[in-house]
Amino acid sequence: MTVRSLARAGALANAAVVAVGLVVVALLPSSDQGAPEGRTRITPVPAPSASRAAAQPSAVESARKVKANEAGLIPVIMYHRLMTKRRASIDRTPKQLRAELERLVREKYAPITAAEFVSGKFNVPAGMHPVVLTFDDGSPSHFALDAHGNPKKNTAVEIIYEVAKKHPGFRPVATFWVNRNPFGIRDKAEEKRAVGWLVGHGFEVANHTYTHPDLHRLKTKKVSEQIVKQERLLKGIGVPSSTTFALPYGSAPKKRTAAREGAWDGTKYHFDGVFLASARPSVSPYAKGFDRTAIPRVQSNEKKTGCPVYCTQYWLDWLNKRPGERYTSDGDPAHISVPKKLRGKITPSRAKSVIAY
Numbered sequence: 001m002t003v004r005s006l007a008r009a010g011a012l013a014n015a016a017v018v019a020v021g022l023v024v025v026a027l028l029p030s031s032d033q034g035a036p037e038g039r040t041r042i043t044p045v046p047a048p049s050a051s052r053a054a055a056q057p058s059a060v061e062s063a064r065k066v067k068a069n070e071a072g073l074i075p076v077i078m079y080h081r082l083m084t085k086r087r088a089s090i091d092r093t094p095k096q097l098r099a100e101l102e103r104l105v106r107e108k109y110a111p112i113t114a115a116e117f118v119s120g121k122f123n124v125p126a127g128m129h130p131v132v133l134t135f136d137d138g139s140p141s142h143f144a145l146d147a148h149g150n151p152k153k154n155t156a157v158e159i160i161y162e163v164a165k166k167h168p169g170f171r172p173v174a175t176f177w178v179n180r181n182p183f184g185i186r187d188k189a190e191e192k193r194a195v196g197w198l199v200g201h202g203f204e205v206a207n208h209t210y211t212h213p214d215l216h217r218l219k220t221k222k223v224s225e226q227i228v229k230q231e232r233l234l235k236g237i238g239v240p241s242s243t244t245f246a247l248p249y250g251s252a253p254k255k256r257t258a259a260r261e262g263a264w265d266g267t268k269y270h271f272d273g274v275f276l277a278s279a280r281p282s283v284s285p286y287a288k289g290f291d292r293t294a295i296p297r298v299q300s301n302e303k304k305t306g307c308p309v310y311c312t313q314y315w316l317d318w319l320n321k322r323p324g325e326r327y328t329s330d331g332d333p334a335h336i337s338v339p340k341k342l343r344g345k346i347t348p349s350r351a352k353s354v355i356a357y
Contacts, residue, residue: 059330061300062332063337066327066329067339068328068337068357070284070338071283071284071346073284073326074117074131074282074284074327075132075281076281078136078297079097079133079300080092080302084154090299094301097300098163100312101160101170107129108129109128110130110171110244111132111174112124114182120285124331125331127329129326133175134177137178138182139183142176149197156174157198157203163240172202173202175203176204177207177228178205178206179232188236201292204244206245207242209230216251220253223258224263225264228267231269242269244274245260245273245276272294273292274292274294276295277297278298279298279309286346288347298310298311298315300312324339334351336354337355338356
């Protein structure tokens with residue numbers, strides 16, 4: 001498969017995700033959290049610097065040494081519930097999440113948030129590859145605090161920190177796109193406490209609509225209502241205005257622009273990036289082909305568990321076999337480094353920042 005054919009694969013897979021999601025969502029029970037609670041010492045992780053210092057004289061050589069390609073593909077991984085026993089094809093077990101994160105460590109991936117990704121302001125160490133970990137729907141299996149104020153054992157956040165503790169270079173951040181009951185919490189004070197913890201520790205909490213409808217079935221006014229009601233809810237519990245938005249089921253409204261910006265009841269909204277539930281890696285945010293209104297994601301799954309193609313095992317294997325197609329950082333956030341043959345792939349607005357070697 002060539003990079004040019006990725007879009008066709010993604011479109012087909014996204015249609016499949018929508019069809020499966022519409023069936024599954026009605027059957028989703030509450031999270032399965034049977035493991036004992038544990039204590040973890042956790043400190044906030046600072047956001048990566050994006051300083052604009054002048055390039056060092058050796059910048060070209062440094063980029064060449066690590067084979068930097070900042071026009072390459074970036075996996076944006078989509079997760080749903082964590083279950084000790086999976087009940088739907090999109091579920092993952094805590095063991096499977098740990099294994100996938102350990103693979104990302106081995107293959108030199110560095111997590112960034114979706115907001116950092118769409119802004120283009122992220123700092124990944126030289127020779128490493130950015131990855132965006134995203135969790136949909138705000139399941140209790142994603143995050144909960146124990147009696148000691150730490151993430152509960154076997155929640156997504158606790159597992160991310162567990163892996164980061166073993167591998168200090170693995171930055172513990174992720175994006176959580178939530179609906180009207182973030183993480184299954186019903187008490188307003190507890191909602192504030194939970195999202196305050198996440199935002200304070202470098203995680204992104206953002207808009208996934210109020211009730212998770214298929215936006216393609218709604219009139220434009222109802223689409224905007226769903227988004228605005230969720231923005232108001234998030235603001236009320238202390239979440240900064242969302243800069244990213246994930247389409248429920250990956251299904252875009254008939255008026256596609258309504259997913260990115262609009263207004264309802266006197267409140268406006270605007271997102272820097274809208275994410276699908278598609279099944280291919282995204283192009284670099286610096287590339288000409290980057291479409292911030294339809295950013296694809298890769299479903300977390302394995303070939304042996306019902307996803308023979310186009311899920312994470314497939315694409316991580318694909319990228320590992322084709323390192324020249326993958327985004328590899330030069331470690332210098334002030335510049336965009338690419339092989340000379342790829343210079344034309346960078347959007348003209350970034351031309352002054354390009355180092356071609």
